[in-house]
Amino acid sequence: MTKPVANDPSALTRLLNSDEFKFTENFGRKTQSLVFDSRTIKALYEFLVKYKIDYVDYPISSGKESVVFKAQLKGRPIALKIYKMSTLKFQNIRIYIDGDYRFAKERISRSKFVYVWARKEFSNLQSLTEAGVRCPVPIAFHKNLLAMSFIGTKQRAAPQIKDAVFDASAVYREVSEMMRNTYQKAGIVHADLSEYNILYYRKRSYFIDVAQGVTVQHPSADIFLKRDISNITQFFIKKGVDCSTEDLYRYIKED
Ligand SMILES: Nc1ncnc2c1ncn2[C@@H]1O[C@H](COP(=O)(O)OP(=O)(O)OP(=O)(O)O)[C@@H](O)[C@H]1O
Numbered sequence: 270m271t272k273p274v275a276n277d278p279s280a281l282t283r284l285l286n287s288d289e290f291k292f293t294e295n296f297g298r299k300t301q302s303l304v305f306d307s308r309t310i311k312a313l314y315e316f317l318v319k320y321k322i323d324y325v326d327y328p329i330s331s332g333k334e335s336v337v338f339k340a341q342l343k344g345r346p347i348a349l350k351i352y353k354m355s356t357l358k359f360q361n362i363r364i365y366i367d368g369d370y371r372f373a374k375e376r377i378s379r380s381k382f383v384y385v386w387a388r389k390e391f392s393n394l395q396s397l398t399e400a401g402v403r404c405p406v407p408i409a410f411h412k413n414l415l416a417m418s419f420i421g422t423k424q425r426a427a428p429q430i431k432d433a434v435f436d437a438s439a440v441y442r443e444v445s446e447m448m449r450n451t452y453q454k455a456g457i458v459h460a461d462l463s464e465y466n467i468l469y470y471r472k473r474s475y476f477i478d479v480a481q482g483v484t485v486q487h488p489s490a491d492i493f494l495k496r497d498i499s500n501i502t503q504f505f506i507k508k509g510v511d512c513s514t515e516d517l518y519r520y521i522k523e524d
Pocket residue numbers: 329330331332333334335336337348350405417418419420421426427429465466477478479
């Protein structure tokens with residue numbers, strides 16, 4: 270058994286007070302309430318040095334399993350996702366790792382599975398990008414951190430489609446096509462697709478949050494696909510679109 274990592278708020282304070290770590294005032298002020306463990310703080314520091322991140326700005330979102338920061342790299346905004354070592358549970362995510370041939374040969378230790386999760390999201394973003402499915406472009410990963418392109422304006426991150434205003438039929442068509450390309454061209458099922466994990470920016474949809482995405486050969490791929498389809502059709506039916514799970518399933522799978 271590995272020792273659980275204790276939360277160490279003083280590590281963040283130490284980092285913030287060190288001369289080497291560059292961050293904006295926003296970062297210091299808004300992160301005081303977020304508690305990171307010392308392994309994460311160390312990883313963050315290593316990451317900033319290795320990839321020469323200009324600075325870390327404010328947290329865009331702080332959820333149960335991750336915190337996403339806006340940061341800057343070579344003058345461009347990026348999103349930096351930090352998976353929480355303490356709340357991400359191996360039992361909850363192993364069904365998305367076991368059965369995925371990309372990870373079949375790996376012995377995944379309980380203390381490092383979060384690192385695999387970050388790498389998996391990176392790899393899925395890469396496959397989606399190569400297949401022409403709009404999503405953040407992956408930049409780098411290190412331990413439990415992932416850097417990707419930032420979707421949004423200088424002022425703020427793009428909204429999730431649940432909060433956006435759009436032409437529902439057109440966006441449904443677009444999302445359906447992205448789901449089809451994710452399946453057929455990238456060979457992946459998102460497995461957590463819903464109105465929460467699609468951003469809407471400049472009249473275009475972007476798939477995000479793809480760590481749990483599995484290859485289409487995964488034994489549960491079809492179950493995950495049907496769940497994604499059900500979430501998406503339910504959302505668009507509420508928006509007044511005439512669509513059905515059967516039609517969408519057929520459209521995604523047909524040659
Ligand atoms: N590349 C990005 N550009 C802009 N905003 C982003 C980006 N990635 C994530 N976000 C913002 O951060 C939020 C959370 O990201 P994501 O969905 O990937 O994490 P999550 O796993 O759902 O986190 P949790 O489940 O812990 O809330 C998104 O809903 C979005 O608002």
